Amino acid sequence: MSVIKTENVTKTYNQTKVPVHALNGVNLTIEKGEFTAIVGPSGCGKTTLLNILGGLDHPTEGRVEVADINITDMSDGKLIDFRLQNIGFVFQAYNLIPVLTNKENVEFIMLLQKKDKKTRDDRAMDLLNQMGIADKADQRPSELSGGQQQRVAVARALASKPKVILADEPTANLDSKSTATLLDIMARMNAEENATFVFSTHDQRVIDKAKRVITLEDGVVISDVVCTPKNPN
Amino acid sequence: MYIILAWRNIWRNKRRSIITIASITFAVFLASFMRSMQLGSYERMIENAAGFYTGYIQVHQNGYWNEKTIDNSMVQDQVLIEKIESIKGVNVAVPRVESFVLASFGIKTKGSLVMGIDPNKENALTRLKNKLVDGEFLKTNDKSVLVAEGLAEYLKVGVGDSLVMIGQGYHGSNAAGIYPIKGIVKFPVPDQNNQTVYMPLKEAQWLFDVDGRLTSIALVVDKVQMVDRIVTEISSEVDTEKLEIMGWRDLMPDLVQGIEIDNVSGRIMLWILYSVIGFGMFGTFMMMTAERMYEFGVMMSVGMKRIIMQWIIVLEMAMMATIGVLAGIGISLPFLIYYHNNPIMLTGEAAAAIENFGIEAGYFFSLQASLFYNQAWAIFFMAIVLGFYPIYVIQRLKPVEAMREA
Structure with missing residues (x-):
């Protein structure tokens, strides 16, 4: 069952005199429960592709379907609701809300989804527990290390039970130990919750964990390999 | 949680918030003081005219x-x-x-x-x-x-x-x-x-x-x-065919007119003061909006509706305005009570010059409740009007661009 389907997706930026083709006819199908890495050199279009898959940006041409919903021409207002119900984001710079506690950060998405307090509490604590940071629930993000903050961000992304979790360079700011811990958690969540992960990365350790590796170059998919993770849990 | 979020956001950048609140406090203090003195003078004029001579109502032969x-x-x-x-x-x-x-x-x-x-x-x-x-x-x-x-x-x-x-x-x-x-x-x-x-x-x-x-x-x-x-x-x-019953406004039309004319100039001064403070507040709101573009982008990315974000921002402004207004009233009240009970009386040539115009030479202060709630409404109104700027920015915000530009 495919969760993501793109047909001939093109994205061209016309902000300078010379048009920049960030994506050039990308065709992808990602099935539920996949743990997919999108790799490639800087400027190859990884972030643009993730933005389009997450409904943060519109393609110039082509068609994008996520969770059987055609989001290609969806209005900005509808896309916000689409993201809330279907997409979980993990950003390179964590992007937690600094004035909320870690638990409140995880709860926040569920609050936007209008879930009741008990459901929010239970799910937030459960996720923080799975991330191994339940004892930090009442602290603010600034009191945590980068790795711990990114684990909160993953918990936040999972909180709404999204169809897809999109992570843009999730380990770029982390040391090796934190990266290893985070990857273990993401792989476990992928296995236990059957959560679909799509992440962009340069990091070989992340690539080694992926079940599928899609390589982009100059906005074109040059390889798409299904592989066995080198360090399975 | 939105209220908690708004409240904590205010104290995220303490210095900026304190400057904003202090500017509102100062505006309310200054406006209350100025307005109290003006209304106090009117009250004294009416009291002098009515209490020393005409009374508040008169009955006469038609x-x-x-x-x-x-x-x-x-x-x-x-x-x-x-x-x-x-x-x-x-x-x-x-x-x-x-x-x-x-x-x-x-x-x-x-x-x-x-x-x-x-x-x-x-x-x-x-x-x-x-x-x-x-x-x-x-x-x-x-x-x-x-x-x-x-x-x-x-x-x-x-x-x-x-x-x-x-x-x-x-x-x-x-x-x-x-x-x-x-x-x-x-x-x-x-x-x-x-x-x-x-x-x-x-x-x-x-x-x-x-x-x-x-x-x-x-x-x-x-x-x-x-x-x-x-x-x-x-x-x-x-x-009423035989008798006429007149209130103080009918008995002292010149005084009423004089007060109304003077009141207009007082209101103009007040609005000039509000404008100065308003520009100060606007500057702060612009800075605050610019600083938080990335955050707004992230919030929208994770599925926060624009209207909720706008509501939180308005809530933040309303909270800051409330604190500023209450502090302003709190600071001005003891001064106004003191001067209400102890008017500043002029002496010497200045007093004589004023008395020549038939006016009691002194500064008198009013404690009318409207004095305070009018300030509160004016500042609130201003905060909400200025709040349209971040509301407008959020309305036009594109999450990817916001995050990229920030």
């Missing part, structure tokens, strides 16, 4: 106000006076006979206003006894007069001297008499201080040949805000 002659006097109806005094909010009804005479002593003569009064009731209205600077206060059956200090100085008379008065009585009769001066009274309003002579009501009725008649009944009321209701009630009790 036509007396347009043509103030003794011929337009009315019958002294004790039942009517008692009926008026029984109306809720009416403190006392003060009967008067007023007319003009020439007052003379030696070779000096001056046109003067004679007021025939019931000394006890008049004292309830004008606190006349407190204005006595020499001699004794009048008794009901005295055949003597009180002379205002300015007039006494002009005529060079004092207590024990006799004042000659000559004028016109009822229906052209001759009004003439000689009266010993029992006391000297001093008024802060120069017009009143330079021309008034008080005598007992019965003696004035005899002098002007209006036995059993009055030119006016002046009313003391508990609160100036009750005037309109009391006027309506009296109007329903009396024959």
Whole structure:
């Protein structure tokens, strides 16, 4: 069952005199429960592709379907609701809300989804527990290390039970130990919750964990390999 | 959680928030102080005019106000006076006979206003006894007069001297008499201080040949805000074909007009002050918006609707405005209470110059509740209007661009 389907997706930026083709006819199908890495050199279009898959940006041409919903021409207002119900984001710079506690950060998405307090509490604590940071629930993000903050961000992304979790360079700011811990958690969540992960990365350790590796170059998919993770849990 | 989020957001950048709140506090303090002084002056003017002379309401024979002659006097109806005094909010009804005479002593003569009064009731209205600077206060059956200090100085008379008065009585009769001066009274309003002579009501009725008649009944009321209701009630009790019932606004149209004109300039000053503070607040809101573009982008990315984000921002501004307004009122209140009870009185040449315009020389402060809630509304209104800037920015925000540009 495919969760993501793109047909001939093109994205061209016309902000300078010379048009920049960030994506050039990308065709992808990602099935539920996949743990997919999108790799490639800087400027190859990884972030643009993730933005389009997450409904943060519109393609110039082509068609994008996520969770059987055609989001290609969806209005900005509808896309916000689409993201809330279907997409979980993990950003390179964590992007937690600094004035909320870690638990409140995880709860926040569920609050936007209008879930009741008990459901929010239970799910937030459960996720923080799975991330191994339940004892930090009442602290603010600034009191945590980068790795711990990114684990909160993953918990936040999972909180709404999204169809897809999109992570843009999730380990770029982390040391090796934190990266290893985070990857273990993401792989476990992928296995236990059957959560679909799509992440962009340069990091070989992340690539080694992926079940599928899609390589982009100059906005074109040059390889798409299904592989066995080198360090399975 | 949105309220918690808004509250914590305020204290994220403490220095910026404190500067914003301090600017609102200062604006409210300054505006309250300025406005209190202005309204206090108006209140004092009305109080001086109404409390020292006209009363807040007057009842006369129809036509007396347009043509103030003794011929337009009315019958002294004790039942009517008692009926008026029984109306809720009416403190006392003060009967008067007023007319003009020439007052003379030696070779000096001056046109003067004679007021025939019931000394006890008049004292309830004008606190006349407190204005006595020499001699004794009048008794009901005295055949003597009180002379205002300015007039006494002009005529060079004092207590024990006799004042000659000559004028016109009822229906052209001759009004003439000689009266010993029992006391000297001093008024802060120069017009009143330079021309008034008080005598007992019965003696004035005899002098002007209006036995059993009055030119006016002046009313003391508990609160100036009750005037309109009391006027309506009296109007329903009396024959308005024969009697006219006038509130202080009708009795003192010049004063009302003067206050309204002055009030406009006060409001303009106030809005200039609000504008200065408004630009300060706008600057802060712009900075705050620019600083948080990335955050707004992230919030939208994870599925936060624009309207919720806008609501949180408005909540933040409303909270800051509330703190600023309350602090402003809290700081200004002790000052205003102090100066309300201890007005700043001017002395010397400055005082004399002001008094020449018929105004009491001093700064008086009001404690009207409207003074404070008007500030609160104005600042709130301004904060909400300025809040349209971040609301507009959020409305046009594209999450990817916001995150990229930030």
